Amino acid sequence: MPPNVASQDASVPPTAPTPDVIETSYDFAAELLSKLGGSNFHCGWWDSPEDPRSLAEAQDHLTGRAVADLAVGPGDRVLDLGCGMGGPALRIARETGADVLGVSVIPSHIEEATRQAAQEGLAGQVRFEVADAHHLECAEASFDAVVAIESLGHMDRPVVLPRLARALKPGGRIVAYDYFLHGSANAAQKAVAEAFRGIALLSEYPRPEQIAGQVADAGLDLLEFRDVTDRTSTPTYARFGQIFREEVAPALAAVYSEEFLQGFLDLFAGSDACGGPHHYTRWTARR
Ligand code: SAH
Numbered sequence: 001m002p003p004n005v006a007s008q009d010a011s012v013p014p015t016a017p018t019p020d021v022i023e024t025s026y027d028f029a030a031e032l033l034s035k036l037g038g039s040n041f042h043c044g045w046w047d048s049p050e051d052p053r054s055l056a057e058a059q060d061h062l063t064g065r066a067v068a069d070l071a072v073g074p075g076d077r078v079l080d081l082g083c084g085m086g087g088p089a090l091r092i093a094r095e096t097g098a099d100v101l102g103v104s105v106i107p108s109h110i111e112e113a114t115r116q117a118a119q120e121g122l123a124g125q126v127r128f129e130v131a132d133a134h135h136l137e138c139a140e141a142s143f144d145a146v147v148a149i150e151s152l153g154h155m156d157r158p159v160v161l162p163r164l165a166r167a168l169k170p171g172g173r174i175v176a177y178d179y180f181l182h183g184s185a186n187a188a189q190k191a192v193a194e195a196f197r198g199i200a201l202l203s204e205y206p207r208p209e210q211i212a213g214q215v216a217d218a219g220l221d222l223l224e225f226r227d228v229t230d231r232t233s234t235p236t237y238a239r240f241g242q243i244f245r246e247e248v249a250p251a252l253a254a255v256y257s258e259e260f261l262q263g264f265l266d267l268f269a270g271s272d273a274c275g276g277p278h279h280y281t282r283w284t285a286r287r
Helices: 019-028 030-036 054-069 088-097 107-120 157-167 187-199 210-217 233-252 258-272
Strands: 005-007 077-079 100-104 126-130 136-138 144-148 168-181 220-227 277-287
Touching: 019 030, 054 088, 054 144, 054 168, 054 233, 054 277, 077 088, 077 157, 088 100, 088 107, 088 126, 088 144, 107 126, 136 157, 144 157, 157 168, 157 210, 168 210, 187 277, 210 220, 210 277, 233 258, 233 277
Parallel strands: 077 100, 077 144, 100 126, 144 168
Antiparallel strands: 005 136, 168 277, 220 277
8 A cells, every 4th residue: 555644744724624623523423423324424325215225224325336436446546535434445445356545533433443444354455544634645646546425525625635636546536425505505595504514514615616626726627526415415314313303312411402402403404405505416536
């Protein structure tokens, strides 16, 4: 695997949450997240409104789609940017034979993912490292593909995308599952989106044309930008809301007021469902 060192020279841009904030929040939300995803910290994917998959099955299905999108094989090198608990990286290795490097800013997740890789006998093929994407320094042209599932939103894309472009071999691709602000959002919806942005620790809420511009500025060709909100975040948040109401809110009632918890639920419902401004995309780009 190529060397991958987090340099200390550049300062973290002000818009993206710092690694400390990311770690504290994910720790805080550990109980919620364990109920929502296990080793998948992302939305589900349902093929149609009639698709009977459970939330956990749909989350695995989204991972499976991402693996297929990468179109890599044995010996290829894949960077999993913002690798969570390592579920997707391990699956990429298992199903494609590629070598995978997963990076995240949460040390406990990296430890757990590393343990899991060893347990599955994949330690030679998958490596996990604590690294902040804003300071990522991979050898030039050292990866065949990059996957970023619901992680770029936490980052300052204009800083991170050029680093990814440099790390990719010519012709190598980025597969991103990402958020954007829907074009028709009115002022009230934008206010809801802004509140949701704060809770979800997103660095900004870009419109599609902003993402396209950031991708182009990084020297990448945008191959596809698909709005998949109705396959992913809308059905996911409906289920999150229900789980939060029934299983998580009662446990948090000792700490938070009923008003706060209700506000959180309203935010989830209002941010996404019924043509709300919070949209979800699968985009791909090529160096
Ligand atoms: N891709 C994983 C996890 C998504 S959650 C999955 O689909 O299961 C978002 C991930 O982004 C977390 O692992 C978090 O630690 C990581 N992340 C957030 N900011 C980061 C940064 N600046 N550098 C590296 N990873 C970051």
